[in-house]
Amino acid sequence: MHRALLIFEILLEIFKHVNATQDPIALFLPKISAPTYLAALARTCKTFYEPAMNELWAEIYGLNPLLGCVTRLYPIIYRAKRPSYKHPDFDDIEPLSANEARQFLRHAARVRSIHLEVAFNHHFRLLSVLPEKTCMFPRLQSLFTASLPCPTRYLHLFLSPTLRRCVLCAIVSDLKLIVTRCTALEHLYLMSSGPTSSDTMSILSDSVRVCKRLVTLYFPPLDWAAWEHLSNLPTLFTVTVDMRSMVTSPSNLDNISLGPFLNLTALSFRAQTAAYITSLMQHSEFPSLKDIVISFCQFPWADAERFFYAISQFKACQTLEKIRITSWCSGGQDPDNSWTAITHLRRCPQLRVLNLQCPYCCAHLDNNSLLEAMSCWPHIRSLELNDTKCxxxxxxxxxxxxxxxxxxxxxxxxxxxxxxxxxxxxxxxxxxxxxxxxxxxxxxxxxxxxxxxxxxxxxxxxxxxxxxxxxxxxxxxxxxxxxxxxxxxxxxxxxxxxx
Incomplete structure (x- = not known):
């Protein structure tokens, strides 16, 4: 065996390629899954065992793979020749014994990413033997779940100090506990399908204010105290806000004090109206902002005028490279004869992409105003003006x-x-x-x-x-x-x- 293969880091890189979804080697080999190749490599020799097993268990979907390591549960989980896939029924199965718990945890320390679904929640009663403060996945970096990953009494199993990315499809009361225990959290995605009540906003805002190392954040509406915290985070690079579920409009829009969002480069909003984002632009600087994507449900001309004027006064105008604004519903009266949207964007000399799909974006646009605007954008590569009223x-x-x-x-x-x-x-x-x-x-x-x-x-x-x-x-x-x-x-x- 070549001595390069004795270096652990080199083996890890090789096995990562084996585990890739689009593996070139698959063109010349039978259709066998990457885990099968990794398992075969792990059995090849002692040198290959650790890096191959680390890659084999790097990402799992649900707890079934780990439960399958328990001798008693193996035939239940891996039933041969099942006509169609369905989740095994664990309701009548006894919880794990101490020895079986060791079998279950044998490879859990290798897991770096886990995807959970609601259907997996019934597994947790099998884990009652685990000590109260056990961290089931000490090297976990990514957690994806369609709901709260487990009942509160089992939440500690997933709260790894190494967790970097967390995706929750529901805002839960234990959110603050999650972000408090996972101090290394950098990427947080919080999604809510229903209306965002004041209590939910309070839980969300209090939790976000605990995070000190955020790089990427996707979330429903926040209160202004949470925005103030985010505006002073030097690690924050990307923010996406989905405000379509907001029940009540934010208050005190004109009495807020925000930091500069020093290193924020991408900002995305989905909202009912433009009031929230307009106030945000008026009260902060965004000196590094390059990409802004905004989608409004309602965009009457009066709101559009205030919004585009706010952009024209925006200190980030000098750094903005991409602007995408979408709305299909206007309402209200038509703009006056002197107004056109792109004249407000002439203060963006670094603009590369401009995509306006909204009413009035071309209102009263003529050859002269187009020439004046494009004279200000020497670097632009893509221009889309789709006026739904024109x-x-x-x-x-x-x-x-x-x-x-x-x-x-x-x-x-x-x-x-x-x-x-x-x-x-x-x-x-x-x-x-x-x-x-x-x-x-x-x-x-x-x-x-x-x-x-x-x-x-x-x-x-x-x-x-x-x-x-x-x-x-x-x-x-x-x-x-x-x-x-x-x-x-x-x-x-x-x-x-x-x-």
Missing amino acids: RQATITFRGLFAALRQCPHLDTLRMLIDAMNIDVDPTTEPSSSRHTSLQLLDVRSAKVVDTEAVARIIFSMLPCVDKVYHAPDSSHANAWHEVRNYLKDLKSSAVVESP
């Missing part, structure tokens, strides 16, 4: 190409274009006017009549666009199919003539 295109081809010249790296564009007004003659335009980076053009539901002329404009001015996309349910879909066919013929002719 029915008439206002950007002509000439205005579009003037704006594109300001963004040499743009490769994706989705917006409504005035393809009826043919104001560009590609035969008279200088070659320097061509945009050679744009590859994907989506004209949404734009009207078109002179399909051949439009195809020639795209062929001449956007040489890297091979196909024009459009809204599939548009009444002008057939006309755009003609444009695509003309464009295909033009490109085919150019290939034939090039030699």
Whole structure:
């Protein structure tokens, strides 16, 4: 055996590749699961045993694999030739003896990730023999559970001091105990399907304030005291807030004091209205924020005006690279004649991706305002403007190409274009006017009549666009199919003539 295989760390890396879901070796070997290969490696020699077993038990689903190590329970869990999978029935089985508990725990120390489901909760009565303060998984790093992992009296079994990632699909009263005992917690995902009451928010907020090393956080609504704690965490990089289940609106939005969110780079919100996130932006700095994703259920123009104005005054404007804002419902009156959303985003010079799918995002947008905005985004690569209230295109081809010249790296564009007004003659335009980076053009539901002329404009001015996309349910879909066919013929002719 090569001496490199005597190094434990090298063996671990090799066995991790064996355990990978997309293993290249599987192309040349029979269809055998990775655990089978790892078990075979563990039986090969003493040198392979420890690293192979560590990888074999690294991730488990439920407690069945460990219970299967108990001689008495093995035939119950691994019944041969079962017609269909179902969870074994443990209701009439005696709890584990002291010796059987040692068999059960034999490999538990190797487990680093466990996934639990509600159906596994009946296992815990079998573990009553375990001492009260036993940590069943001393090396556990990730816990995924569809509910509270077990009754409170057995919670200590999962509270490993090494736990880094915890995913809970319900907010429970013992949450504070979990985060208090697991001081190394870095990634916390708390999901709630039902309404978030004031008591639930209080439990959640008190628990979050205990966490000192959070890097990633996904959670329902918090009170402002918890937000203040998070705003001063230097370890925090990613935050996702799902406020759609919030019963009552947060109070004292104008009387909050937040820290700078010093290293936060990604912020995502799902909310009913824009009030919460608007106040958050107005009361903090986010000096490292690069990615913001927001989805609103209701986005009337008055809220949109305050929200986009808050972004324009946002200190993070200088660092923002990606902005995605989505809403399909507006309500209220239409904006005045001087308002358009993207004019508020001109203070974002580092912008790479802008995706606005909301009412009024293109309100009163014209060639001049588009040119002014895109002149401020020299690094932008993807621009999508989908105004759910806009029915008439206002950007002509000439205005579009003037704006594109300001963004040499743009490769994706989705917006409504005035393809009826043919104001560009590609035969008279200088070659320097061509945009050679744009590859994907989506004209949404734009009207078109002179399909051949439009195809020639795209062929001449956007040489890297091979196909024009459009809204599939548009009444002008057939006309755009003609444009695509003309464009295909033009490109085919150019290939034939090039030699």
